[in-house]
Amino acid sequence: MAGEPQADCLFCKIAAGEIPATIVRETPTTLAFRDINPQAPTHVLVIPRVHYPDAATLAAGDPGAVVDVLREAGEVAAQEKVDGTGYRVVFNTGPGAGQTVFHAHAHVLGGRDLQRLV
Numbered sequence: 847m848a849g850e851p852q853a854d855c856l857f858c859k860i861a862a863g864e865i866p867a868t869i870v871r872e873t874p875t876t877l878a879f880r881d882i883n884p885q886a887p888t889h890v891l892v893i894p895r896v897h898y899p900d901a902a903t904l905a906a907g908d909p910g911a912v913v914d915v916l917r918e919a920g921e922v923a924a925q926e927k928v929d930g931t932g933y934r935v936v937f938n939t940g941p942g943a944g945q946t947v948f949h950a951h952a953h954v955l956g957g958r959d960l961q962r963l964v
Contacts, residue, residue, distance in 0.1 A: 850897060867880070870922060871918060871921060875896075878890050878891065885955060888933070890922045893949060893950065893952075894950060896908055897949055898911075901952075903950070922954045926954075926956065929956075931956065933954060936953040937951070
């Protein structure tokens, strides 16, 4: 069921503390942790604690969670000190866009010139 933790979801397991991750921030509704395959010096994933497979279904099912994820993306950028030089927030939606874990999440990328596509 949408919104409920999924037993086979990697990010649900990270949120539950069942799988370790390098956590950089957490709130009651979000969790932010370092990407294991970083594409920039700063590459942090921000996930909602509720499970939705992608950004579109998250926005439709729990718009407040999208706001929480985006707010935390900004907080991560400030904490990582990339807010002054610029950063990118990316939601990959679907396999054709490069989504490999089907739990909605935002990538916060910074620390290098991001004027070209990632």
